Amino acid sequence: MASSSVAVGTFELRDMDDVLQWGHSVVRIGSSLRPFKPKFMCYSPKKVSARTAHLRTLAMQSSFRCQAATLEGGLRTVHQNRTSEERVYEVVLKQAALMAQRVAQGSTSTPFLVQDAENLDGVLPVDLSISFSPQLLKEAYARCGEVCAEYAKTFYLGTKLMTPERQQAIWAIYVWCRRTDELVDGPNASHITPAALDRWEQRLEDIYDGRPYDMLDAALADTVRKFPIDIQPFRDMIEGMRMDLFKSRYETFDELYLYCYYVAGTVGLMSVPVMGIAPDSKATTESIYNAALALGIANQLTNILRDVGEDARRGRIYLPRDELAQFGLCEDDIFAGAVTEKWRAFMKDQITRARMFFDEAEKGVVDLDKDSRWPVWASLILYRQILDSIEENDYDNFTKRAYVGKWKKFLSLPAAYGRALLHPSWTPILAGKGFS
Numbered sequence: 082m083a084s085s086s087v088a089v090g091t092f093e094l095r096d097m098d099d100v101l102q103w104g105h106s107v108v109r110i111g112s113s114l115r116p117f118k119p120k121f122m123c124y125s126p127k128k129v130s131a132r133t134a135h136l137r138t139l140a141m142q143s144s145f146r147c148q149a150a151t152l153e154g155g156l157r158t159v160h161q162n163r164t165s166e167e168r169v170y171e172v173v174l175k176q177a178a179l180m181a182q183r184v185a186q187g188s189t190s191t192p193f194l195v196q197d198a199e200n201l202d203g204v205l206p207v208d209l210s211i212s213f214s215p216q217l218l219k220e221a222y223a224r225c226g227e228v229c230a231e232y233a234k235t236f237y238l239g240t241k242l243m244t245p246e247r248q249q250a251i252w253a254i255y256v257w258c259r260r261t262d263e264l265v266d267g268p269n270a271s272h273i274t275p276a277a278l279d280r281w282e283q284r285l286e287d288i289y290d291g292r293p294y295d296m297l298d299a300a301l302a303d304t305v306r307k308f309p310i311d312i313q314p315f316r317d318m319i320e321g322m323r324m325d326l327f328k329s330r331y332e333t334f335d336e337l338y339l340y341c342y343y344v345a346g347t348v349g350l351m352s353v354p355v356m357g358i359a360p361d362s363k364a365t366t367e368s369i370y371n372a373a374l375a376l377g378i379a380n381q382l383t384n385i386l387r388d389v390g391e392d393a394r395r396g397r398i399y400l401p402r403d404e405l406a407q408f409g410l411c412e413d414d415i416f417a418g419a420v421t422e423k424w425r426a427f428m429k430d431q432i433t434r435a436r437m438f439f440d441e442a443e444k445g446v447v448d449l450d451k452d453s454r455w456p457v458w459a460s461l462i463l464y465r466q467i468l469d470s471i472e473e474n475d476y477d478n479f480t481k482r483a484y485v486g487k488w489k490k491f492l493s494l495p496a497a498y499g500r501a502l503l504h505p506s507w508t509p510i511l512a513g514k515g516f517s
């Protein structure tokens with residue numbers, strides 16, 4: 082799309098006001114009856130009480146009004162006076178609007194059909210004239226499944242519970258994310274330049290235009306043709322990899338939040354349209370996307386807290402410099418790697434914040450389609466336990482790698498399965514009884 086406006090059905094969304102107005106009304110169509118107020122997380126773990134939802138909404142809307150959102154420009158456009166969270170929220174709104182369009186058209190529990198794409202003119206850049214050979218696609222998806230099984234065995238097993246269309250789509254997305262990550266984290270990372278990432282982005286555009294470069298790309302091209310997955314989260318993940326090329330220090334949590342969105346929050350946004358929303362969910366599409374975003378952020382924060390020592394040995398510090406300073410710490414303390422009382426206090430705060438993001442994510446899992454809940458719960462529970470393990474290591478994340486042992490992992494699976502059985506309509510009854 083070349084313009085800054087987005088056509089959704091018969092609507093033309095020109096700026097953020099339009100998106101807010103349209104999004105807030107449309108996301109409530111069908112099963113989504115409760116208006117959703119964006120609840121921004123509190124950046125400072127010290128101020129857990131946070132601002133009121135009313136103030137948050139007002140602040141967000143007035144800042145949105147001041148600056149018409151350039152949706153197409155994504156997050157690369159310069160946005161003054163807005164927090165990263167507000168900027169990322171624009172992307173959430175756009176994804177939710179796309180998905181809501183799908184909800185308005187019928188059930189989300191079946192794959193998005195190609196003919197539905199005609200009703201989203203301009204939103205999904207699909208070329209309906211292109212069709213891939215079914216045999217090639219079968220092989221392509223099978224290869225994606227193999228890669229997924231090799232890198233993420235437990236997660237792969239979880240996807241086996243999903244419908245064949247969904248599991249294949251998740252594998253294709255997984256493989257693209259893994260390959261993107263490998264560009265800056267894999268064996269050839271030292272040869273990767275911004276120009277190489279630009280080429281990777283061009284290849285992504287080609288995937289969306291129905292011109293895949295190899296068979297793994299073909300699987301993704303087929304997936305984005307079947308499901309209402311917008312290109313923006315994919316572009317943003319590449320942007321995160323660009324950030325990793327030149328940035329090795331983070332001044333504030335706001336900077337870190339943006340990085341976490343780029344490399345992990347995006348995964349949540351890509352996954353929701355495939356996983357689907359439970360037909361009996363009463364939640365708004367927007368709130369479910371928000372939960373998915375929160376899970377990505379929580380995972381990435383956990384990853385960062387686990388890998389402090391390893392990252393420091395590569396010259397990288399992801400922990401916000403201003404928050405370190407609040408605890409009387411500086412980057413030399415990280416390189417020295419001493420577990421002091423100051424360090425423990427700092428880590429406790431960081432862990433509290435990561436858990437807040439997990440809590441936010443948990444609220445949305447129940448609203449996913451029933452077959453998709455188990456792998457999400459499994460990955461959430463397993464990743465969340467890494468935080469417990471950092472505590473068990475007495476906050477020594479310089480020399481010890483926090484991990485979840487085989488037995489704990491094994492026991493988490495039935496726990497995840499049990500939670501996945503929870504029905505969206507049961508949550509009001511179970512809330513307050515320790516099941517939230």
Ligand SMILES: CC(C)=CCC/C(C)=C/CC/C(C)=C/CC/C(C)=C/[C@@H]1[C@@H](COP(=O)(O)OP(=O)(O)O)[C@]1(C)CC/C=C(\C)CC/C=C(\C)CCC=C(C)C
Pocket residue numbers: 236251254255258259262344345346348349350352353369370372373374376377380381384442443445446449456457460
């Ligand atoms: C069910 C499920 C988890 C689906 C997601 C599948 C998927 C497409 C995963 C792609 C993951 C990937 C390869 C991302 C590339 C960037 C990256 C490496 C991010 C880090 C992941 C962990 O990486 P790594 O393998 O290096 O970790 P280990 O060292 O082995 O521990 C991240 C930390 C981010 C991963 C982010 C997610 C999995 C997002 C999950 C959110 C959802 C699936 C949305 C769920 C919906 C609701 C409503 C809660």
